Amino acid sequence: MSLPFFAELVLRTDEARREFETHPVVLDAVAHGMTLERYSKLLMELFHLVWHFNPICAAAASRVSDEERSIRYFLYEHIHEESGHEEWVLNDLEAVGVLRETAPLTSPSVFVTALCGYNYWCADRRHPCSALGMMYSLEVIASVYGGPFASAISESLLLENRRGVSFISSHAEMDAQHMISLRLALNTVTKKEAKDAIVESALVNFHHFTKMFAAI
Amino acid sequence: MNERQRNQLVTLMSRPYRYIRLEWSSDLCALRVRTCVKPIQCYSLAAMAELQRVFSDISESKGLVRHFVMTSDVPGVFNFGGDLSLFVLLIRARDEESLRMYGRRCVDLVWWMETASQIGVHTTVLVQGDTLGGGLESVISFHKVIFEQSAQAGFPEVLFNLFPGMGGWNFVIRKAGFAIANEMILSGALYTAEQLQRRHLVDMVVPDGSGEAAIEQLLNSVHPRLNGTLAALEGRRYASPITYESMLEIVDHWATTALKLTDRDLRLMERLARAQARKAGGQEEGAVDEIKRMELDQAWDEERTGITEWTALA
Numbered sequence: 304m305s306l307p308f309f310a311e312l313v314l315r316t317d318e319a320r321r322e323f324e325t326h327p328v329v330l331d332a333v334a335h336g337m338t339l340e341r342y343s344k345l346l347m348e349l350f351h352l353v354w355h356f357n358p359i360c361a362a363a364a365s366r367v368s369d370e371e372r373s374i375r376y377f378l379y380e381h382i383h384e385e386s387g388h389e390e391w392v393l394n395d396l397e398a399v400g401v402l403r404e405t406a407p408l409t410s411p412s413v414f415v416t417a418l419c420g421y422n423y424w425c426a427d428r429r430h431p432c433s434a435l436g437m438m439y440s441l442e443v444i445a446s447v448y449g450g451p452f453a454s455a456i457s458e459s460l461l462l463e464n465r466r467g468v469s470f471i472s473s474h475a476e477m478d479a480q481h482m483i484s485l486r487l488a489l490n491t492v493t494k495k496e497a498k499d500a501i502v503e504s505a506l507v508n509f510h511h512f513t514k515m516f517a518a519i
Numbered sequence: 520m521n522e523r524q525r526n527q528l529v530t531l532m533s534r535p536y537r538y539i540r541l542e543w544s545s546d547l548c549a550l551r552v553r554t555c556v557k558p559i560q561c562y563s564l565a566a567m568a569e570l571q572r573v574f575s576d577i578s579e580s581k582g583l584v585r586h587f588v589m590t591s592d593v594p595g596v597f598n599f600g601g602d603l604s605l606f607v608l609l610i611r612a613r614d615e616e617s618l619r620m621y622g623r624r625c626v627d628l629v630w631w632m633e634t635a636s637q638i639g640v641h642t643t644v645l646v647q648g649d650t651l652g653g654g655l656e657s658v659i660s661f662h663k664v665i666f667e668q669s670a671q672a673g674f675p676e677v678l679f680n681l682f683p684g685m686g687g688w689n690f691v692i693r694k695a696g697f698a699i700a701n702e703m704i705l706s707g708a709l710y711t712a713e714q715l716q717r718r719h720l721v722d723m724v725v726p727d728g729s730g731e732a733a734i735e736q737l738l739n740s741v742h743p744r745l746n747g748t749l750a751a752l753e754g755r756r757y758a759s760p761i762t763y764e765s766m767l768e769i770v771d772h773w774a775t776t777a778l779k780l781t782d783r784d785l786r787l788m789e790r791l792a793r794a795q796a797r798k799a800g801g802q803e804e805g806a807v808d809e810i811k812r813m814e815l816d817q818a819w820d821e822e823r824t825g826i827t828e829w830t831a832l833a
Contacts, residue, residue: 310617317564317605324604325558325799334797447607450786451793482612 308498309486312439315502319509320443328517333451336459337519342467343401345519349470350392351411355419356441357382363426363434371497374432377488381438381481391470398467399460414515418508425504432497435489436504442481444512449475520545520583527580531573538566539573540592547738549586550577558799560593562653563602567624574631578638585745586738587635587642589661590730596798597646597670598654599806601625603792606777607785615774622770625653625685630763632660633686636752641741645730646670646712646721649807656683659690662752663737665723666712667730673709675810679787680780684773689761695719709810787813 306314323329337345364378393403411419425433453472456462465472492498520528531550532541542551552573556566577584591597601621609617635642644661650672658664658672666672674683682704691700695718703710703718715721725733741748780788790813791806798805 306620307616309612309614310620313605313609313614313617314564320604320608321563321565321602327558330558330796330799333793443608446611447604451789451796455793482608486612486614 307490308492308501309489311498312436312489312502312505316440316505316509319506320440323444323509323513323516324448326513326517328519329448329513332516333448333455336455336457339399339460341519342456342460343396343399345516346392346396346399346401346470347406347409348411348415348515348519350389350396350406351415351419352441353385353389353392353470354407355422356437357385359419359422359426359437360385360434362423363431366426366431368431371432371492371494373491374435374488377484378434380484384481388470388474391473395467395470398462398469412515412518414511414518418511418515421507421511422504425500429503430497430500432492433500433504435485435492436501436506437508438481438485439489439501440505440508440512442485444509445471445474446482524580524583527576527583531576531580531583534572534576536569536572538563539569541573547586547742548584549588549738550584551588551590553590553592554598555592557593559599559795560591560596561599561602561795562625562628562657564605564621564624567628570628571624571631574628577640578631581638584640586742587640588645588734588738589643590645590734591648593648595648596805597648597650597672598657599649599795600652600654600656603788603795607788607792610777610780610785613778615778618774618777619771622684622774623767625656626763626766626770629657629660629686629690630766632657633756633761636662636749636756639749641745641749641752643734643737645734646672647727647730649805651806651810652676652683653685656685656687656690659694659720660686663723663741664721665725665730665733665737666715666721667727668712668724669727670712671709671807672712672715673707673810674704675707675709675791675806675813677705677707678810678813679791680784681777682773684770684776686761686766688769689766691720693759693761707810707813709807 360378360382364375367375367378393406396406397403422434422437449471453468453475456468460467462468489501492501528543532543538554538556540553540555542553544551554560554566556563577587605621632642642661643663643665644658645665646658647667648670650658650670652674655672655674674687676682687704688700691703699718712721712724716724723733723737791809794806794809
């Protein structure tokens with residue numbers, strides 16, 4: 304009996320997920336948090352990722368075939384839910400003493416630039432369903448590691464309640480819900496070329512996100 | 520060793536592995552597996568796939584391997600058990616099917632240990648550091664279990680509202696009896712090597728640093744009596760049977776239970792995962808210390824509310 308596609312995706316990308324989890328910089332950040340300077344830098348990088356997330360999903364949605372319309376509707380809903388979340392990143396930046404106006408003016412690292420470029424290219428040329436691979440890796444990172452990381456940051460920077468970590472901590476909770484709907488959407492994908500594109504996209508997103516995090 | 524066995528040995532030893540290292544000792548026909556899932560030594564899907572490959576190779580080369588020995592190459596840790604982050608991922612995604620698949624893969628590894636005597640293989644494990652949850656479940660399925668003195672082990676799953684579902688009940692009941700299984704699994708407590716030996720789950724406790732010599736001594740003492748020993752171990756299986764079906768039933772129940780974990784339970788699981796990350800990052804304190812803190816928290820809570828496990832059951 305063949306596995307549902309979500310389980311197959313978990314299996315085929317598990318090592319990439321663990322590469323992220325066990326990277327020394329990530330391990331250290333989850334265990335001990337970060338300095339204010341490094342955390343601000345991370346938020347700046349996240350701003351660019353979040354800013355491009357919805358346009359990538361929109362590009363993908365516009366190219367999804369009628370046959371896979373359930374994926375298109377899923378992308379519409381997701382775009383709606385993620386709208387305006389870059390503001391949360393800007394609020395957190397402000398809470399740690401960085402002017403919110405600076406984030407859009409800074410250039411992201413080469414890893415974030417390459418990642419966004421890859422995700423746009425995938426939506427346009429590779430396969431529109433590959434946006435689900437991007438979504439899977441980012442939601443795994445948020446829902447599995449977001450909570451412990453937000454705790455570590457709050458402890459190391461002596462931040463109270465959710466001040467300064469609202470984006471990460473709320474995504475850790477919200478993405479738990481998103482993971483369920485993403486699993487159901489992924490399980491509707493049947494075509495091999497779509498599945499392969501999703502797996503490839505998840506692998507690239509885990510890889511570049513790890514590189515971005517390590518370079519902070 | 521005949522030509523066919525020589526070829527089988529070459530196949531067995533030449534596969535590229537990332538998380539395990541193999542060593543062959545021709546005088547005793549002993550295969551040694553050193554596990555190294557760095558920096559967090561646990562049963563990840565990839566590591567389990569490598570172990571399963573080794574087991575399949577051994578099964579397909581009947582008569583080649585007579586002793587299977589397992590040790591850890593990660594200092595201070597034998598195995599932390601299940602991949603906690605993967606559990607959090609699958610539980611948050613409400614993916615019972617994948618949880619069951621993970622559990623069944625674990626059961627398949629433990630079942631190979633249980634049936635190793637059938638294919639003429641005697642199994643020995645040396646534990647030189649902490650072994651928790653699924654790590655301990657894997658250990659007690661070996662024929663001979665050696666612990667170095669400072670090694671500690673336990674089933675902490677109940678602390679985050681779960682239970683060990685991959686052979687823990689079956690093997691502790693067989694080796695130590697119902698009462699001890701209840702005590703160990705329902706308390707979530709940690710045990711020293713000597714405490715485990717008193718409970719008949721560990722066969723030999725040796726001073727730290729003497730584990731390697733103990734393996735050699737054990738293998739040399741078993742080898743001349745290998746046929747009789749393996750036949751006796753087969754007899755033990757008839758006397759106290761563990762069935763694959765019962766293990767699958769338990770693991771399916773484990774997957775269903777895992778989906779009932781609350782956010783609070785998952786946060787406790789994440790707390791343990793964070794402690795593992797601290798230890799992997801070189802800090803002295805790790806998951807074992809975190810479990811002790813969690814036990815204390817629970818005891819304080821019982822003290823404060825007057826509710827204990829037993830009064831709650833009354």
